[in-house]
Amino acid sequence: MRYVTLSPQYMLRGWKDRPIALYDWNCDGLDIKKAVPLTAKQLEAIELVTAPGVSIDMPLLPSALRRAAEKMLAAGVFQECNRETGLADYQKYEYKDNRFIQLLTWSITGKCNLRCKHCYIHADDGKYGELSFAQCEEAVRQMLEAGVYMVAFTGGEPLVRKDFWRLMDLLKANHINLMEILTNGVLITDEFLDRLEKIGRRPQIFILSFDGVNCHDWMRGIPGTERSVIEAIKRLRRWGYPVRLTTVLHAGNLESLLPTYELIKELGVSSWTVATVVNSGNWQKQKHTELNHKRMMDEFLKLLKVYKRDGRPIAMELAGIYSGSPEDKGHIPFLGGCGTKEQEKKVLCEVSRLYPNLLPDGRLLPCIPMSGSIMEDMAPNILSADWSIAKALDESPCETYINKTYADLFANNKECAQCEYRYQCHTCRGDALQKGDFFAKSDKACRFIKGGYAERIRELMEI
Numbered sequence: 001m002r003y004v005t006l007s008p009q010y011m012l013r014g015w016k017d018r019p020i021a022l023y024d025w026n027c028d029g030l031d032i033k034k035a036v037p038l039t040a041k042q043l044e045a046i047e048l049v050t051a052p053g054v055s056i057d058m059p060l061l062p063s064a065l066r067r068a069a070e071k072m073l074a075a076g077v078f079q080e081c082n083r084e085t086g087l088a089d090y091q092k093y094e095y096k097d098n099r100f101i102q103l104l105t106w107s108i109t110g111k112c113n114l115r116c117k118h119c120y121i122h123a124d125d126g127k128y129g130e131l132s133f134a135q136c137e138e139a140v141r142q143m144l145e146a147g148v149y150m151v152a153f154t155g156g157e158p159l160v161r162k163d164f165w166r167l168m169d170l171l172k173a174n175h176i177n178l179m180e181i182l183t184n185g186v187l188i189t190d191e192f193l194d195r196l197e198k199i200g201r202r203p204q205i206f207i208l209s210f211d212g213v214n215c216h217d218w219m220r221g222i223p224g225t226e227r228s229v230i231e232a233i234k235r236l237r238r239w240g241y242p243v244r245l246t247t248v249l250h251a252g253n254l255e256s257l258l259p260t261y262e263l264i265k266e267l268g269v270s271s272w273t274v275a276t277v278v279n280s281g282n283w284q285k286q287k288h289t290e291l292n293h294k295r296m297m298d299e300f301l302k303l304l305k306v307y308k309r310d311g312r313p314i315a316m317e318l319a320g321i322y323s324g325s326p327e328d329k330g331h332i333p334f335l336g337g338c339g340t341k342e343q344e345k346k347v348l349c350e351v352s353r354l355y356p357n358l359l360p361d362g363r364l365l366p367c368i369p370m371s372g373s374i375m376e377d378m379a380p381n382i383l384s385a386d387w388s389i390a391k392a393l394d395e396s397p398c399e400t401y402i403n404k405t406y407a408d409l410f411a412n413n414k415e416c417a418q419c420e421y422r423y424q425c426h427t428c429r430g431d432a433l434q435k436g437d438f439f440a441k442s443d444k445a446c447r448f449i450k451g452g453y454a455e456r457i458r459e460l461m462e463i
Helices: 040-049 063-074 133-146 163-172 190-199 216-220 225-238 254-267 281-285 295-309 341-345 351-353 372-380 389-395 405-412 429-433 443-450 453-461
Strands: 005-006 010-016 018-024 036-039 080-081 103-109 152-155 177-183 204-210 243-249 271-276 315-318 321-324 328-331
Touching: 005 063, 010 040, 018 040, 018 225, 040 063, 063 341, 133 163, 133 389, 163 177, 163 190, 163 271, 190 225, 204 225, 216 225, 225 243, 225 254, 243 254, 254 271, 254 295, 295 315, 295 321, 295 443, 321 453, 341 405, 443 453
Parallel strands: 103 152, 152 177, 177 204, 204 243, 243 271, 271 315
Antiparallel strands: 005 080, 010 018, 018 036, 315 321, 321 328
C-alpha cells in the first residue's frame, strides 16, 4: 500500500481573489503558476488522499481520484510517505482575508556601502534607516497573516545589514522563501556563498546592478566597484548561480551598451534588464544631460542587430521597447495592450499589484520606481497601530490608484483617450508619477510608438 502527502514546497491556501489554491512555496518568483486555483472538490480530494491512513491504492477510492493522485505523484506534487504522516501543519489549508501577491520585495536596510548617483532612497546617507530585528519579526508575522511566502531582499545594500543571517534563519523558520537577492555585488565572497549553502537557503537568482563598461564607477561613486562587480559575477557563476544584471541608462553610458552586452555574454549572465534612469531620489541632485530619445533608439537598434545575429543568447529587456530570450523572438512591452476596447477593463499597473515593496522604514509601497512620488507619501506604515500588510493590501490609499483601469486613464487624460494607439499602449505608472500625475502619459512610449520604432523593431526581430 502506498501513502502520499504534499511535497514540502506545497501548501494549501486561499485569498480573496483566489479562494482555494495549491501554492508552490519554492517556484520562480515570477511564475504565475505558483498559486494554481482549485475547486472546493479538488481541495477535498487532496485532503482526503493525504490524510493519515489513507492509501492511494485503496479500492474504495474512486478510480478518477486514484488516477489524479498518481499524476500528482509523478509530477512531484505528492511524495510517498509512511502511513501516519499526513500534511504538515504549515501545508494545511488556510484562508487569507486579503488579495494575493506574487512576491514581496523587502528593502531590509536603507544603508549602503556605495554612493550611487541614481539611488531612489538616498541610501548613501541612510535616510530611510532600517527596522530593528524585533520589527522584522513583526513584519514576518504579518507576511504569514497575509499569505506572503516569497520575498526578495534589496536595500540599500542588503548585505550590509549586521543581522543578515538572523533574518535568513527567521525566514527559514517560517517557511518564507528568499527568491532573489538584489545587490551591488561588492560584498559577495566565497565565505558568504558557502554559508548560504550550509544553511540551505540558496536563493534562485542574484540580481546585480551594473551600469556599463567603463561607466560603472562614476554612477556608483567609488573607484574600483566595476572590477568588484565583475569578480562577483564570476564568483556567482562558479558557484552555479544564475545572474541577472540591471543597467540604468543615461546620457553618459549610452555608448557602453554594446561593450556591456559583449561582456555579459563572456561572463555567462543569464538575463539583462536595461531601464532608463528615473528622475527621483539622488538623481534629482545631479546636473546631467537629458537622454536623447533618437540617439538612444539608434543605440538600441545597433544592439538588437548584434543580439539577433548571435541568436538571442540571453534573456534581454530593453526599456519597454523589446523583451526577448533564447526561447522566443520576443515582444514589445510598450505595445502590451490587447488592441481592443477590452483594454479599458484592465488595470493600469498590474506589476504594482503583484510585486509591492516594503521600504526600510516599514512603509508598503506599490513599487520601487514610485519612490519620491505622491504614492510614497500616502503609503501606510505596517508597523503603525492602524496598519498591517494584510490591511494595506486591501485598504491602503495607494490601492485607490493601482486598481485604476485604462477606462480611468482615458477619463482623466484626453490626449491618451483620443490616441489611435490607446488600446495597444502599455506604460509604467512610475514614470507618470514623476510628473506628479498618476494619469500622465508616458513621453517615452509616445516617442517610441509615434516615431515608428515599433514597426522597425518588429521587422528587425521578426516578431
